[in-house]
Amino acid sequence: MSAARRETLLWFAxxxxxxxxxxxxxxxxxxxxxxxxxxxxxxxxxxxxxxxGGWIAFYALFVLAVSVHAPIGLRAIAIxxxxxxxxxxxxxxxxxxxxxxIAGLRAAWAVFA
Amino acid sequence: MxxxxxRRFPHNTASRIPRSPMSTLEVHVWRGGASGEFxxxxxxxxEHQTVLDVVTFIQRRLDPGLAYRFxxxxxxxxxxxxxxNGVARWTCRTHVSKxxxxxxxxxxxxxxxxxxxxxxxxxxxxxxKWARAxxxxxxxxxxxxxxxxxxxSSAARREADAAIECIGCAxxxxxxxxxxxNPNYLGPAALNRAWTLVNDVRDGARGERLEALAGxxxxxxxxxxxxxxxxxxxxxxxxxxxxxxxxATLAAVLKGxx
Numbered sequence: 001m002s003a004a005r006r007e008t009l010l011w012f013a014x015x016x017x018x019x020x021x022x023x024x025x026x027x028x029x030x031x032x033x034x035x036x037x038x039x040x041x042x043x044x045x046x047x048x049x050x051x052x053g054g055w056i057a058f059y060a061l062f063v064l065a066v067s068v069h070a071p072i073g074l075r076a077i078a079i080x081x082x083x084x085x086x087x088x089x090x091x092x093x094x095x096x097x098x099x100x101x102i103a104g105l106r107a108a109w110a111v112f113a
Numbered sequence: 114m115x116x117x118x119x120r121r122f123p124h125n126t127a128s129r130i131p132r133s134p135m136s137t138l139e140v141h142v143w144r145g146g147a148s149g150e151f152x153x154x155x156x157x158x159x160e161h162q163t164v165l166d167v168v169t170f171i172q173r174r175l176d177p178g179l180a181y182r183f184x185x186x187x188x189x190x191x192x193x194x195x196x197x198n199g200v201a202r203w204t205c206r207t208h209v210s211k212x213x214x215x216x217x218x219x220x221x222x223x224x225x226x227x228x229x230x231x232x233x234x235x236x237x238x239x240x241x242k243w244a245r246a247x248x249x250x251x252x253x254x255x256x257x258x259x260x261x262x263x264x265x266s267s268a269a270r271r272e273a274d275a276a277i278e279c280i281g282c283a284x285x286x287x288x289x290x291x292x293x294x295n296p297n298y299l300g301p302a303a304l305n306r307a308w309t310l311v312n313d314v315r316d317g318a319r320g321e322r323l324e325a326l327a328g329x330x331x332x333x334x335x336x337x338x339x340x341x342x343x344x345x346x347x348x349x350x351x352x353x354x355x356x357x358x359x360x361a362t363l364a365a366v367l368k369g370x371x
Contacts, residue, residue, distance in 0.1 A: 002324065002371070003327075003328045004324045004325075004326075004327035004328055004331070004362065004371055005327075005366055005371050007327055007329055007333045008327050008333065008359075008362045008363055008365075008366045008371065009366060010333070011333040011359060012366075076334065079294075079295055079329065079334075080291070080294035080295050081294065085329060
């Protein structure tokens with residue numbers, strides 16, 4: 001894949017994931033405020049989220065969007081702040097993406113299951 | 114009593130500028146190369162005085178060794194850009210009254226370019242990047258062909274028109290944080306130039322151009338800080354041109370052309 005094609009696709013992936021995140025963050029914050037103001041206990045929250053297909057689908061999407069968006073940003077920061085480019089940087093960034101996805105999906109699953 | 118100039122040019126205000134200075138301006142000017150220091154000068158303050166007038170006064174009356182560039186003095190050539198009180202500006206069209214701070218000026222060379230001496234920067238990298246972004250027109254016709262018809266109202270021509278008046282002063286390049294962080298970044302001026310050619314229906318190098326400007330130091334490296342658009346003395350919007358290039362490269366990828 002040419003550098004131009006790769007950079008263009010990465011740019012698009014970051015922009016598209018940003019659009020998803022904009023929606024997800026708003027829903028997430030509203031959920032937090034609702035839960036806190038409503039005085040729900042941890043047990044009650046877990047009770048509602050447990051086994052909820054909508055809940056796991058939403059947070060899985062949220063986690064995947066983060067896993068795409070954040071590492072691409074870190075990749076740009078690596079160039080600008082550290083002058084680090086090339087395959088080694090891309091592998092490290094890919095590992096970060098995998099770590100974010102695994103940790104996030106694991107947490108979402110733990111609440112769902 | 115009227116002067117001769119007033120009779121010939123009744124609207125000429127220049128002849129009414131008082132000859133005696135209004136006050137004194139304290140000016141600190143960068144002297145040296147990459148390392149050096151600011152030197153202090155006192156310059157008589159005049160009505161309607163530009164920053165370039167101040168620098169010229171210093172060089173002609175106070176310190177002949179001061180190196181600086183200028184040519185047209187009317188905002189056309191793009192050669193007199195400097196950093197004035199921390200902001201890149203075209204000095205020939207910048208009035209002292211607009212930028213003086215506590216009756217003083219600090220004048221330095223442009224940021225993001227190597228300093229040759231005093232206020233003169235090495236512009237080679239800046240213009241080499243125009244070439245790297247394929248800023249050259251690639252004709253598709255010969256002199257024996259008919260003239261191309263380009264409607265001024267066509268969408269592509271209007272996009273090109275909005276970006277075409279760049280004078281190559283490097284104010285945008287000097288103001289760009291991404292250039293400071295990533296010296297390979299092509300910069301706003303080169304990308305703005307490329308955008309005018311991407312919208313030129315007579316040009317035959319669109320594919321090569323998009324390939325050249327979408328690498329990891331190309332249009333996608335822009336953070337949309339908009340410093341270039343904020344500072345451009347011609348009031349162009351390189352940020353909008355770069356956004357156009359991002360869309361154009363994505364469209365090319367989706368069509369399998371990139």
